[in-house]
Structure formats: C-alpha cells, structure tokens
Amino acid sequence: MTEILQDQLPPPQTVENKLPGVGPCDPDDWLQVDEAYAAQMTYRAELLAENREAVLWMDPAALPAAQEVLEEALHLLPGLGFERVGDEVICPDGRIVPLDHQQPLLTLGHLVQEDICILQKQGDEHVLTGAVLCFPANWRLAEKAGKPLIGIHIPVPDYTDDIARRVQRMFDGVRAGRPLWRFNRLSYVEADLHQPRRKAVGEVERFDRSERQCIIRMPRTDAVIFTIHTWVVRR
Template sequence: MAEMTLHTELPADMTDTRGLPGVQPEHGPWLRVDEAYAAQIARRIALLDDVPEQVLYLETASQGAAQELLHEALNIMPTLGFTVEGAQVTCPDGRKVDVSSTAPLEALGRCLQNDFVMMEKRGDEHVLTGAVLCFPASWSLAEKAGRPLSDIHIPVDEYTENVARRVQRLFDGVQVGRPLWRFNQLWYQDAELHQPRSATAPLRVGSNLPDGPFYRSERQTLLRLPLSRAVIFVVHTYVLARADVPELR
C-alpha cells in the first residue's frame, strides 16, 4: 500500500526552504484533496479501525472545540468534492460518513486526508487537548497529549528556547480568518505514512538521512476557531519518491 500513497509533485509554494518557524500567511485553502486521497484515506480508516487509541485523543473539556472544528470543515468540504446533506457526508470516493453518530475528530479523520491537532491556551502556554493524528512524522501522540508546546517539541535540536518563545508568541497572535502556514522537509527510508516514534527511541528516519529514498513534507496550516479560540494544526502530508522531488530552493 505504501507505494500507492505517493504523490508525484508538490505545491509550488512548498519548494522554497525557510528556517524555523518559517511561517507565512496562508492564502490557499486550509483543507485540500489531491491525487493521493483514495490511498491515504484507506490507510486512515484502517488505523482508526485497528488502533484508535494511537491516533485519537480528546480531553472532555474540549468536546465543544472539536465540534466547532468539524462544523468549520463541513462548511468548506462541498468545495472539495464532498456532498454534505445534514449530518450525512458523501466523500469523493463515494463513502458515506454520518457525522452525527461519530465523534467529531474521528469523523474528520474518516472524511479528510488531513490530520488535526488542537491546541488550547492553559496558563502561559498552548496545550495539546485533542487530535486525530494518523500520520505522525516520528513522534507519539500518547507522549505529547495534554502537554504544552515547550514539551511537545522536545527533543528537536533546532527548537531552541528562543524559537520556543517565538512559536508561543505566534500561537498567541493567530487571528480568526487569517490562517498561517509552514512546512517541514524530511527524508525517510520507506513511504509508510504512519511513522510514530517514542522520544526515547533512536532516530532512524528524518532529515539526518539525506540519502533516504522518500521525501516527506507536511504542510501545516494554523488557524484559530472563532468561538472556542482553539488554535488548530491542520496537517497535509506529502510523500514523494526521490526521482519526483523538485529542486528545493
């Protein structure tokens, strides 16, 4: 299945390398459907069916924010080839999902290619309060759930104390209706989308393996929900074979 999930190209604006945090205004859609939809959604459904405890998390107090996120997504989905009739969603591959009988983050995970990570302000920092994370890039949702930004990025070498302060200011400044985005770049030994890794495990994949045959890039859009004020990471994962990777500037 891994080969079937490959993309053959990147969006043009994802070939210009920028340093951390590398954020700019998002002028395109924050939800996307592309040529890898069928294969990626099949992998997502398998994970949601087989290992939901690994890919879903939601604090009880954040149920309202999760429902708000689903509502925002439902408003956009008809522009992406979905049919939304009340609580019934018909997906681009013909599947029907009843979002009224499915938990909101799981419903999003069964409809869309994107992963969604909810961050809410708790004291001085934003905390991970909910997620549907089927395609982690070498981190573990179980280890990061309920933790603040400063802990989530440990032990990323590039994530210095200065960068941490800048990222927290960025989260504080995200405005409703004005999403931001960034992307990362990693090389992997295989094309598997589900790549969880404990923070205590050796790093076997990633940017320190530039000879890897597969290039993986996440388009991470940050948006603020208008009612709950939660900040959402919307992550669209691209995986390309080395031969298809454009020249990166």
C-alpha cells in the first residue's frame, strides 16, 4: 500500500455537507497544488506507466474537449508554481513534462494532482467520454466509461432519483467562466489513494479521505469537466 498523507483537510472541507452541496468556485481555482504534490505525482506516474488501461480512457470523439481542458489548465499553471518553456512544463517538484496535445489527458495526468473527467451532452444526459482517474474511491473507470451520470453514480446509496435530476440540471446549467465546487468526506481503513474497490471495510477506520470536486464548462467545446482533488489525512 502506498501511504501519502496531507497535513490536514482544508477548513471548508471539515464541515458537514449534504448532497449535492454545491457552491460557486473561483474561475481560477479549479486546480490546486498542496504539500502532497510531489508524492502524489510520483504515484500517478507509476499508475500511468504500469496500469494505464485502468486509469486512462478516452472516446476518440472527446479529443477536442480534452485538448481544450489542457489549454485551459496551461493558463492557470504559472500561478501554481509551474513554468512553461516551449513545449515542456517544469513542475513544482522539478519534473519536466513534455506537452502532448494528441494525448492531453495523459499529459494532464503527469502535470496536476486532480483526476479529470470529461462529460458531454448526448441526448438528455451528460455522458462520461474520457478521464484520467488515478485515485478512484470505490469505482472503476472501465465500468463507467461511456455511461450517463446516473450510471456513473450507481450504486452510491445516497444518490436518489431526485438528486440525480438535480445533478443533471446542475450540469446543464453550469456556465463557462462560472465553475462550481463541492466536496465529500469519508473515513477509510487504508490510506491508499488508488482504491477502485474500497479496502478492508469493517476494520478500524484510521484515515479521513476528502475529495474537492469542481465542475467547469469549457467555453469552446461546451464539454463539462469534473475534477477531483483528493486529500487523505490521519484521523
């Protein structure tokens, strides 16, 4: 097990929160860098190298949306301690990441702590058309690829039909330049960030795991981006 911990949860993520629990997010705040950046990025690189089929997937039709996400992220990175030099980015931990616009999700997976999911409107629903998901919490990318929102959240116990409708309306209503955010917080037995199946349920839960989730509308492709920044702290 790889144990990577932050010092503490951000204060906004320590309060009680009910589904869907969404609020406005600063347009420049959907990416963050914290004290676990270097360790998390090392783990992400291992997963992308050794288990890529489990953590990276994209419908080829989603390439323009994924490229737009990378472009939008590159605008924010200098303010987070990154430096762009030509077709490379120097990261806060000193790594140099080449920019590959034909593999934008892979590039993002090596740049930022956030997992990134692309959802695009097909008919009346938003469908998952691509993701780099290195740190899943009790779900597998292969099982959700190409599924609509309700299919992605099954079998989340609290995800009722009413909440499903509210979440779909939220995804329909989010506007470019006006992102939203929410968080969750659960107790875990193990600290491993990569838990496509929750480990050791029923034992002593020694860690709190919290996801900061942002919802961003891309201005050009109209795709909705769902980002997940994960904190794990000792209880």
